[in-house]
Amino acid sequence: MTRVEVTESNWQAEVIERSQREPVVVDFWAEWCGPCKLLGPVIEEATAEKGVALAKVDVDASQQLANEYGIRGIPAVKAFRNGHVVAEFVGAQPKAGVEAFLEELTKPPVAETIDDPELRAALVTGDYEAAFELLLGRLPENRDATRETMVSLFGELGHENPLVARYRRRLAAALY
Numbered sequence: 697m698t699r700v701e702v703t704e705s706n707w708q709a710e711v712i713e714r715s716q717r718e719p720v721v722v723d724f725w726a727e728w729c730g731p732c733k734l735l736g737p738v739i740e741e742a743t744a745e746k747g748v749a750l751a752k753v754d755v756d757a758s759q760q761l762a763n764e765y766g767i768r769g770i771p772a773v774k775a776f777r778n779g780h781v782v783a784e785f786v787g788a789q790p791k792a793g794v795e796a797f798l799e800e801l802t803k804p805p806v807a808e809t810i811d812d813p814e815l816r817a818a819l820v821t822g823d824y825e826a827a828f829e830l831l832l833g834r835l836p837e838n839r840d841a842t843r844e845t846m847v848s849l850f851g852e853l854g855h856e857n858p859l860v861a862r863y864r865r866r867l868a869a870a871l872y
Contacts, residue, residue, distance in 0.1 A: 702722070
């Protein structure tokens with residue numbers, strides 16, 4: 697798949713906009729970083745095998761991006777979907793760890809895995825709020841399956857999405 701060097705000038709197009717169409721993995725690295733040199737070939741091979749876009753960001757050349765995304769240690773890898781970070785790890789990982797990370801990232805969307813037409817319709821149109829409300833209403837009837845679906849949706853949206861924080865609190869309050 698595609699591997700691209702990213703800087704502040706092409707970040708919006710190569711990561712944010714592209715992640716609206718497909719998952720994008722961003723590898724924050726530096727030339728002087730030993731663990732980065734170990735992880736680089738592993739993540740490049742694994743993303744190519746999985747067909748996932750890879751963006752490489754040299755933190756020395758793109759300090760503004762590193763600061764904006766809270767990079768405190770490298771290598772740092774962040775996965776983007778729909779313009780948001782949905783998963784991440786820091787430090788060199790073995791190939792199996794990178795493959796597990798990519799496997800989770802490339803799972804089909806929740807909408808494709810459920811049979812419920814009402815819930816699927818909300819998800820297909822991107823109305824996650826309606827989907828969460830629908831699920832919360834069903835919580836007393838099917839506690840475990842509803843919780844599991846909501847947690848999967850939280851992962852799909854990413855931890856920085858405001859809906860995730862709000863509905864994670866509501867789910868916790870309803871369960872406990």
